Amino acid sequence: MGAHSVPFDRCKPNCSMCPAGSRCFTSGLPDQEISLWNDLVQTHVPLFPGHGALFNAGDEAENLYLVRAGCVKTYTIDEEGNERIRGFHLPGDLIGLDALSRRHHPCAAGAVEASQVCVIPRARVAAELQRSPALMQRLLERTSRELSAALSLSGDFTADQRVAAFVLSMQERLAPSASGQKLRLPMTRRDIGNYLRLATETVCRVITRLEQQGVLESRDRALAIRDRRRLAGLAEPVGLSGSGADYFALAA
Amino acid sequence: MGAHSVPFDRCKPNCSMCPAGSRCFTSGLPDQEISLWNDLVQTHVPLFPGHGALFNAGDEAENLYLVRAGCVKTYTIDEEGNERIRGFHLPGDLIGLDALSRRHHPCAAGAVEASQVCVIPRARVAAELQRSPALMQRLLERTSRELSAALSLSGDFTADQRVAAFVLSMQERLAPSASGQKLRLPMTRRDIGNYLRLATETVCRVITRLEQQGVLESRDRALAIRDRRRLAGLAEPVGLSGSGADYFALAA
DNA sequence: CGGTTCCTTGAGAGAACTCAACGTCGGTGG
């Protein structure tokens, strides 16, 4: 992965044609608000794995980013050069919510697979917050939801529990309607392990074991859930799933 | 710890006399905004360890809470009855930010030591958000900061790194000015271990080791940092400290 | 084709956990 950020080209996006569709965090808002948001979005940029980071840790946090398509990871690099993945961001997810109280990004962001992200200048968001409580609430809700998920994953769970929770979570986020269907994970085993704080080999072994027990079917990145109940039973202590259950909780 | 929430008594608090003082998240706002916030605060309640929870996981999230004095922990109980501490909340900290996108609390809250918390009805917060962007920004910033901290702690760190980061963090939060002074931790070794995902014994052993190396001085819950540099060096990969460095980052 | 990256499986090592015991402290009640 290169050291420098990608340059932005100028192509004005249009929310009504967005591939993220109903997963976008504006989904469900009145047309007027969405158009307002659309005006905030400055441009969108393509992003490819290994072709430079979207931003690096310590960079000034000038923008928020919204994933249009693909998968983007946020990560830190420790002094020994080891990557630590903090999160995977799928279509509709915002990137940069952990920097809202800071001037600089606490982490870097880069593509896991070929992706597109919308760029929203933070100054414009800050200005808009003065006018649109609804958008601000959405922002706050998303941030709160990420907090809740991060707290869930920070427990000390076994490798089986972690992997089970991860698979379930990815299924819900990637294909919320198609339960039991085949699923294609965007990331490598190494990335999964890094995110779950497990060695790559451990991830492999757990998946193999779950396959032998008839819980999963897996061929490389393709994956199908055979026994959802057992998987959910394993994942339950982690408490990661169902984060997006009731959305408008903050609104009175 | 009892199963039922404590009843609220009626004592109207006054922000200008709050023991949390400058640590409160309203600190630095113009007097007018603070008075506005003061109006939102319905009441404040005392809280004692072992005398019932402030709320339990699954409870309807009717209120936000703001710690006035003491120390409050948030935690979940898994199906085997094991407690998992998700966070310690010190004077000035808000409780319930992880529930802003939900109707129900994902965790319980209870006193670590004798404490007082302000009660702020969420409905009133939601209504106020329409009018006061400054307060909303503070709320968003606090949530973002907690997210950042939670992500930092979710890495796979050694017991030494975790304990070092915890001690440093507590020192910064409890006595930001009095560096090197003696510090009194509000929580037991068991609570620390539970929070850091370490066995109680491991926490003891690490502290003992750090003492032998001249990094710390420790007698039960009293604690003094002897070699801040070594401690920070150990804690550095965790990246927990300094979260509150630049505050008004979101404001334009 | 080579070369690279990813996935998978095996064997040994190590960090943290569990189990167990003991000392200390503070409260309680005889």
Next chain:
DNA sequence: CCACCGACGTTGAGTTCTCTCAAGGAACCG
């Protein structure tokens, strides 16, 4: 006043889960 009890803190010995190291096979690409 003191014995008792429970909670907390500390230390030791053995176990276990996951990691590290190593190697082979599969997929992809120039």
